[in-house]
Each structure stands twice: as C-alpha cells, then as structure tokens.
Amino acid sequence: MAQELMLEKWSSAISVVNIGATKEEGGSRSKVIKVGGQATLPFLFPEGSIPNKPVIAFEIWDSAPMDWPDTLKQPFADVLNDPLKWAKKCVDDFKAELLCLKLQGAHPDSGDKKPDDEAELVERILKTVDVPLVILGCGDDAKDNLVLPACSEAAKGECCLIGSAVQDNYKTLVAAVLADGHNIVAESPIDINIAKQLNILISDMGLSVERIVIDPTIGALGYGLEYAYSIMERARLAALSGDKMMACPFICKVGQEAWRAKEAKAKMTEFPAWGPEAERGIAWEAITATALIQSGADILVMRHPAAIEKVNKYIDNLMTNDKIPMSK
Amino acid sequence: MALSGLDIYKLLPKTNCRECGFVTCLAFAMQLAKKGVSLDKCPHLSDEAKSKLQASSLPPIKLITIGEGEKRLEIGNETVLFRHEEKFHHPCGLGFIIEDSEADEQIKKKLEKISQLKFERIGQQLEVDLIAVKQTKDSKRFQEVVKLVSQNSGFSLILMCNDPGILKEVLPAVAAKKPLIHGANAENVNDIGKLAKEFKAPVVVCSKGLDDIADLTKALSSQGAEDLVLDTGVKSVKEKIWELTQIRRLALKKSNRSFGYPILISIDAKDPYEEIMEAATYIAKYAGIILLKSIENWQVLSLLTLRQNIYTDPQKPLQIEPKLYQIGQASDKSPLLITTNFSLSYYTVLGEVEASKIPAHILSVDTEGMSVLTAWAAEKFTPEKIVDSLNKAHAKEAVSHNKLIIPGYVAVMSGDLEEKSGCQIIVGPKEAAGIPSFLKNL
Numbered sequence: 001m002a003q004e005l006m007l008e009k010w011s012s013a014i015s016v017v018n019i020g021a022t023k024e025e026g027g028s029r030s031k032v033i034k035v036g037g038q039a040t041l042p043f044l045f046p047e048g049s050i051p052n053k054p055v056i057a058f059e060i061w062d063s064a065p066m067d068w069p070d071t072l073k074q075p076f077a078d079v080l081n082d083p084l085k086w087a088k089k090c091v092d093d094f095k096a097e098l099l100c101l102k103l104q105g106a107h108p109d110s111g112d113k114k115p116d117d118e119a120e121l122v123e124r125i126l127k128t129v130d131v132p133l134v135i136l137g138c139g140d141d142a143k144d145n146l147v148l149p150a151c152s153e154a155a156k157g158e159c160c161l162i163g164s165a166v167q168d169n170y171k172t173l174v175a176a177v178l179a180d181g182h183n184i185v186a187e188s189p190i191d192i193n194i195a196k197q198l199n200i201l202i203s204d205m206g207l208s209v210e211r212i213v214i215d216p217t218i219g220a221l222g223y224g225l226e227y228a229y230s231i232m233e234r235a236r237l238a239a240l241s242g243d244k245m246m247a248c249p250f251i252c253k254v255g256q257e258a259w260r261a262k263e264a265k266a267k268m269t270e271f272p273a274w275g276p277e278a279e280r281g282i283a284w285e286a287i288t289a290t291a292l293i294q295s296g297a298d299i300l301v302m303r304h305p306a307a308i309e310k311v312n313k314y315i316d317n318l319m320t321n322d323k324i325p326m327s328k
Numbered sequence: 329m330a331l332s333g334l335d336i337y338k339l340l341p342k343t344n345c346r347e348c349g350f351v352t353c354l355a356f357a358m359q360l361a362k363k364g365v366s367l368d369k370c371p372h373l374s375d376e377a378k379s380k381l382q383a384s385s386l387p388p389i390k391l392i393t394i395g396e397g398e399k400r401l402e403i404g405n406e407t408v409l410f411r412h413e414e415k416f417h418h419p420c421g422l423g424f425i426i427e428d429s430e431a432d433e434q435i436k437k438k439l440e441k442i443s444q445l446k447f448e449r450i451g452q453q454l455e456v457d458l459i460a461v462k463q464t465k466d467s468k469r470f471q472e473v474v475k476l477v478s479q480n481s482g483f484s485l486i487l488m489c490n491d492p493g494i495l496k497e498v499l500p501a502v503a504a505k506k507p508l509i510h511g512a513n514a515e516n517v518n519d520i521g522k523l524a525k526e527f528k529a530p531v532v533v534c535s536k537g538l539d540d541i542a543d544l545t546k547a548l549s550s551q552g553a554e555d556l557v558l559d560t561g562v563k564s565v566k567e568k569i570w571e572l573t574q575i576r577r578l579a580l581k582k583s584n585r586s587f588g589y590p591i592l593i594s595i596d597a598k599d600p601y602e603e604i605m606e607a608a609t610y611i612a613k614y615a616g617i618i619l620l621k622s623i624e625n626w627q628v629l630s631l632l633t634l635r636q637n638i639y640t641d642p643q644k645p646l647q648i649e650p651k652l653y654q655i656g657q658a659s660d661k662s663p664l665l666i667t668t669n670f671s672l673s674y675y676t677v678l679g680e681v682e683a684s685k686i687p688a689h690i691l692s693v694d695t696e697g698m699s700v701l702t703a704w705a706a707e708k709f710t711p712e713k714i715v716d717s718l719n720k721a722h723a724k725e726a727v728s729h730n731k732l733i734i735p736g737y738v739a740v741m742s743g744d745l746e747e748k749s750g751c752q753i754i755v756g757p758k759e760a761a762g763i764p765s766f767l768k769n770l
Contacts, residue, residue, distance in 0.1 A: 003538045006577040043569050221630060222449065224672065224699075226637040229612070230412040237410070262679065262761070263629065270683075273447065275625030279600075286601055287630045290608045291638075294569075310601040318566050 007047050010240040013039040014247050014298075015210040016052065017183050019098065020132025021159035026181075029158060030130040033098050035213070035298040036249035041236060042294050046324050053319040054293050056308050057098040057134050057301045058090040059255050062113065062121055063105030068303075069265040071281040075305050083121060084128045091129045094305045100134040101125060102256075106147045107138035119150035126158060134161045134251075134301070136185070141169040149176035156180040161251070161299075163187060164215055167198050174205045185251055187215040190227045192234055192246075199245045213299065214248045220257040220264070221288040228252070232295040252292045255303030258285040282307045290314065331384045333361035339377035340370065347371055389579050389588045392530050392555050392616070394421070394458070394508045395484025401457045403557075403616040404590040409576055412642050418590075419639040420610075421617040422631060423458025423486065425594065428465050428473040435473065438623065439480045445628045450646055450675040454632040460486035460510065460594075460619050467494040474498055478505060486510050486619070490534070492519035503527040508617075510534070510592070511559060517544055521551035530555035532592055537561075538574055542586035557616060559592045565606055568593065572614045590616025600624060604631055611635050646671035650694035652721035653678070656687035660728040663688045663770060665756065665763075666714060667735060668695040668703050676760040684764035689726055693717040700735045709738065711745040718749060736762075 016037040021027025033055055040048030064080040065073075079085040083101070090096035103118050105111035122135060135151050137144035149172060152162055163185025165173045170186070177184045186202055188195035195214055203209045214235070218228035232250055239247035258264055264284035268276050285307035289300050293315065302308045337357035348369040350356040359365040360381070367373070367381055391405035401421040408414045424442055426435055439459070447454045461477055463470040470489060478485060485507035489495055495509060511532030512520035524531040531548060533556050535541045545556055560571050578587040593615050597603040604627045607618050611634050620627070640646060650669040655678065667677045669692040681688050693714055695703035703709035714734075718724055732751045734742065736758035746753045757766050 003542060003578075005538070005574055006582055041573075043566050044573060045566060046570060222633040222637065225634070226411070226640050226642070229638070230410070230642055233410050234412055260759070260761075262676075263633070273444070273625060274629055275627075279624070280626035280629070283601065283604060283626050283630045286605055287608045287634055290605045291612055291634060294609055294612045310599075310605065314565075314602070314605050317564065320564075320566075322564075324567050324570050 005046075008040070010040055010048055012240055012242045012244070012247060013037060013048070014236075014239055014249060017161070017211065017213055017249055018159060019134070019161050019183060021157060021181075025159070027158040028126065028130065029132050031097075031132075032159075033132050038296075040240065042296055043318050050319075052298075053315050054298055054300060055098055056096075056289075056312060056315075057100035057251075057299055058094065058096040058305075058308065059100045059102055059253075059301050059303050060086045060090060061105065062101065062103050062118060063111050065104070066110075068259065069277070069281065071265075071278050072259055072304055084124055087125050087129050090305075091131055094308065096131060098132055098134065098299070099125070099129065100136060100301045102136045103138050103147055103151070105138075106143055107140050108143060110138075112143075113147075115146045115150040118147045119154035122151045122154045126155060132160065133158065134163075134185075134299070136163050136301075139164075141166070145169065145172040148173050152176040152180045152182055155182070159183065161185060161213055163213075163251075165198065165202060167194055167201075170198065170202055171205065174202050174207050177211070178205070178207050183211045183213060185215050186212050186248070187217060190217045190219075190224075190231055192231050192238075195231075195235065196243075196245050199248065203245075209244060209248065212248045213251045215251050215253065218252045218254065218257055218288075218292060220254075220261045221284055221291065222263060223257065223261055225288060225291055229291060229295045232292070232297070236296045249298035250292075250296055251299040251301065252289075252297045254289045254292065254297075254300045255285060255307075256301065258288040259303060282310070286310050286314075293318075331361065331381070333358040336360050336381065339373075339380060341372045341374075343372065345372065383585075384583075387588075388583060389576075389590065390555070391418070392557055392590055394486070394506060394530055396504065396506045399457070399482050399484060400506070401484050401617075406576070406590075406614070407580070409573075409580060411638065415641040415643065416639050418616075419635050420590075420615045421457035421484070422607075422628070422635070423456060423460055423483070423617065423619050424623055425460045425462050425488065425619050425621055426473070426477060427462045428470050430473075432472075432476060435476055436480060439477065441623055442483070443481055445623070445625065447629055447632060449633060449636060450671040451648065452636060452646075454636060456628060456632070457484060458486055458508075458617065458619070459483045460488050463487075463489035463491070463494060467491075467497050470494055471498050471501070474502060478502055484508070486532075486617075490516055490520070492516050492523060495520070495523055499523060499527045499529065503529060506530070508532060508557060511557075512544060512548060512553075514540065514544065517547045518551070521548045521553045524548070524553035524555075525551060530557060532557045532559050533589070534559050534561065538571055541575075542584075545586045545589065556589045557592045558587070558589050559594070562594060562596045565609055569609065569613055572610065576614045592617040592619070594619040595621065600627060603627065607631055608634050612638055645697035647697035648674050648692055650692050650717060652723045652726060653690045653692065654687075655681050655690060656685075658687040658689050660726065662686070662727065663733055663767060664691060664723060664727050664729075664731065665689070665733045666691045666693060668693055668698060668700055668709055670695060670697050670699045670703070673699050677763065680760045680763035681767070684767045686764075686767045688767070689723065691717060691721055691723050701737050704738050704741075711741055711748045714745060715749050718751075724749075724751065 020029035164187035
C-alpha cells in the first residue's frame, strides 16, 4: 500500500539573483549564473521546484595571502602573486564558473592598496576571464567606501555581486551598486533580525530586494557552524512562508572560515591522532560546505580546488534530473 | 504528538466530580496537557480514553538502546524537525562495518584503529559508538567474527544478518550485550520478530522504501518486538533526504507510530570524501545511526565534530565554570589572560596556551556563554564585569606583576579597564592562533 506522505505547502519562494551579464545584456561574460528560486527546503524535490543549483565561487586575492597553510597554497603556488594568472588558473585548470575577488590588499593593515589600483585590477580580471565575478571588500568600512565604488564603476554593466553592506555602513555601496547595475551582499553578524533589517534599509534606498544576497556570517565546522546553520534554516522557513525580506539567496564564506580552523591547518606531526593534514584540510572545507548546503547555501566561496571538486560533484549528484519516486 | 488541553477534555467524563483534586474536568485536562498531574488521578476514565491518553503521552519517536553499560548507545526520542525549535536530543551513533570474510588479523587491526578514534573537543570526549559485523560466510565463521569483535572491543554491536537460522546460533552468546539485529524484511519478519522477543534485542526494519515500513513495523510490534530501527536501503543522497524527512515528519506531525523509530543508514560511497560528505548530510538530516566502511582519522574527526555541532543545544551555548584556571606549573610570574566562559572561546585559548608550553593563568569571565565579540556587544564582557571576575577569583593575588592580557578584539576597552582594575592592560592577539608567538615575545 502506498504510504500517504506529508508535504508542506509553502506560499512563497526564494528570489532569483542573476550574476553576470552577457554581451546581449550589456556585459562581456560568457554566461549568467542564476542562484536562488527554491520553492521548498533544501533538496526536497517532490515538494517544490529547485530551479538553480548551489554554486561555488573560487576565492582569489588581490595580493598573495600570507597566512594560508601550505596545503592551501600548494595548488596555486605559481600564481598567488599574480591575481590575473590566479583567476585564469581557476577558470582554465579548475573549470571555475564563478570567481570571488577578495580585495584584502586594500586593508590599511595589509597593503593599503589604492582604490584606483583595485579598480584597474577588476577591469583587467574582467578582460582576462569571462566568468561572472563576486567582489568583496577588505572589511575596513572607511576603506571599502573608497575602494568598492571605484571597483563597481570599473565593472559597470557586468552585473557583479559586490559586498559587503553592513548595518552601519551600507549607503555608499548601495548607491554604487544601483548606479552601475550590480547585485549586493548584505552581511549580518549571525543575527536573523539584523539580516532582515539590513535588507529593509537597502531596499528603502531603491535597490530591489531581488538584487540582495545575504551573508549570514558562518562559522567553520567545529567553530560555531551550528549557529549559521540554524539561522539559515530559520530564515528559509520565514521566506518560504511569505517573508519577502528574508527571501534572498545566501552566500557563505566557507573557505575563509574553514581554513582558520586548527583542525584544517595543524600538521600531523603536532596532532598525530588527527591524521594527515592534506586530507584533513580539504575535508574540513568540504564538510563545512556540505552542512551549509543542507541548510540553504546558494553561493559558497571556497578555496581549495580539491574540496571544490568534491563539493561540486556532491551538488551535481543532488541536482541530477532523475525523479525521486514519490512512492514505490 | 501531545494532545492539547481541549483534546484531553473531550476524553474526560466531564462530570466535574472533583475527585482528582481539581475544580473542573477542564482544569484537570489543562494540567494533564502540561504533564503537571498524572492520569490515574481520575477514577472515572473509560478504558478507551485511557488508552488514547496513554498513547499520546508516549514520545513520538521511540528511544532505542543498543548495547549495555556505559558505552550503550541511546538514539531516538527526537521531538523537532529543526534544531532551533528546541534541540536534537540524542546524537546519532557512528559505526563501522566489518565483514566476516576479512581475515582475523585484519579485523584485529581495524578494531585497534577504531578504538583509538577518540578526540577531545571543547571539553567533550568524542568517540564512535558501534561496530556492525556483516555476515557473508557460513554460520560458524559469522559466530567466530562476532566473538572476535565483542571480545576485542567495547563497542555496541550490530549483527548484519538476515538469516534467522544463523542469528539463532549467534544470539545466545551475545544477547546480554543487547546487539542490534539487522534485520527484518518481508521474507523473514516473523522469525526475526520471534528472535528479537526471545533475546530482547532491538531490530532493524529493512524496507525497500517508505511504502512497506508500516507493514513491517506493525508485524514486528504485534509479535512483541517493539524496539525498532528503520533502514530504507542504499539510495541516492537526495532520495535519502526525502525519505528521512518524510519519516521524521510522519512521526512528529502525523503521530504515525509505524514511523516513530530512529533511522539507520549504511554509506556505500567509494571515495573517502564522498563517504563523509554523505554521512555529514545524514548527521544534519535526522539519521539515528550511520555506518561507514573506511576509518581514517581525518574522516572520523570531521564527522564527530559535525555531530557535536548539530547536537549542541541552541538555547544553551556550551559553557564552562567562570573562574581562574591554572595552566601548567603557573606561578605568580606567569601571564594572566582573560577570555569568556563560552566553551569554544576558553578551549581555543587553552589549546594555544598549552601549545606555547608557557605556564599561564586564564581567567574565564562569566559572559553567560557568549563569545568575546558577542559578549562585548551585549555588554556582558565589560571592564566592570572583568573587574568583578578578577575580584571574585582573587586573580590579582595570584600574580605579582599586575598585568592583564585581553583579547585583541576588545582592545578598545583597554583605557577604561586599566582605570577600573588598576592593572596594566596588554592587548593580546585577535585570534587565539596568535597566542603562542605572543606569549613567547612577551
């Protein structure tokens, strides 16, 4: 006898954000990445449509990272000093569909690069590769307010995703993004109320909520992962039940957090019981990503190509076309 | 699913006889709903009402115990679909499958490796729970391997065998250890049910999918085998997520008793990363037991850590006692570091202080379990609070140098804290990872 199932009736869906613009749309990207659009909780296919897969953005920097562990530097050892080659390697060798340029070198404490130089870098990266681009500031509010508008203008028409707007500092970035036709990352400190408040503030300035991607601020596996996990589940439930101000896709900085964890970095000589660091680091990044994919992540910013390859395969398996038999 | 006060009221005699001690039947019903009074206080309850009310007070997902003694595994008794609604109660068991076709030496080596898979994280001991012995050879060999495993390890056992004849020969020797029988299917359900009852062992219901679960669980419980675990077989991850979600929903939201049991999943992936990513998915989505094939340290460390995260009570962050801790042979010359009483903050600082090999004092300030930045933002980690903790712990008396090291993220409070505490404030690194080099250069 066929078992009667229990399907939830959701009243609403997550908005779809388009990242990248092709020639027809006034840009120069080879394709557009669509994220969001889910009408149910993660991967409950028989219950609602899930039109777009979670996508991974390869994280690249404007300057060579100093504190990355060897495991992480190794795959990029020959290009870490050259963002253009780094970008090209991600696309050519590792088949990246999306890049995330982190402008760490603009930070007053780590290079203090000039806004013009960063804008020029953005322009050159857009010429070097044809995948859509995420651009993230250095996190210093004052500096980001100088650098990000310059980068936004340099990438005008390319429909990038630029971040991050925060509760105390969003106006400059929103204005730039509005003027240049991009999307925005709205970052909140593991707080669902601030996430919603910030989305309201941003949309009050005239940027449609359909152009916002939420960065809920994640913790790595073992370092507060569960907080973001539950915030994302709560936000998704609210969005599917009709809260438009929560119905944005999520971006999660998986690589940045996972590779801060001691378990990802420490050598086996220090912790023999933990096993070899090469596999362990990749596993730490991949498992952090897995858990967040299951709580609703749409864009995962990741670092290690091996972890990215594994997670991409996992995503592809989840998104295959074969139907889940509703009963058998 | 628990009944509401009004639902219960409909089942009561509605005579307001007051023999229960309450003025009205409705008042009694309200107390029953809150579990503030026991059902037997009402002497006039019909048998039908009694059985309905008793059933409604049973947990919607049965608590199942596997193994005995300290290392026994308890799973089930879950009450929510999302951890933020309350919490996930019983961490899923992690175990490994050993086949009876493997040579004794190889099995012993595996057992040795598995027994060393122990990790301490933020004050908790993380361990695996189970070993499943899979029968592929004859009864004699299966018995040998079960014996080998049960004598050489303290883990709870799963007997993966669906031949009632073989199980009947194996069970007498290990029944006292309360192994989980894996399992009963449409062909053997009656014989397995009898064995489970005879040996008081929990049983896995091996169904093909969702449709045949109810028939099997009903057949077993009608025979008196009531400690059940569900296994819907090896399938794609997305199909599994769907089934796991349906089983949890049917048990919790439809009070469907046939589905009110924990779920077992065997991972069949070949690639070691795929294996743990699949397992991680099921840790998050409602598995009660997960069985793996490979046993690499880095795989198990990441899965046990995820289990710890997902099963942490969202209402109660892990905290430690706020007090002054001495690390190593700390003297009055040793540095004094300050952090919060959020377990993750404290143990991260502790780990780095230990790694530095420099004896030190760590004062954990009562921030109600909040981390440094969160507590600072919520005014639980202020100069006043720190001074209060310093006084309570007599921390200033423990050192002769009158210097305090504070987390780099709260550097902004230095001046204020210096004034209020009368100590010299040294701003430490923002990240705990910077502590060893910081202490060495102090």
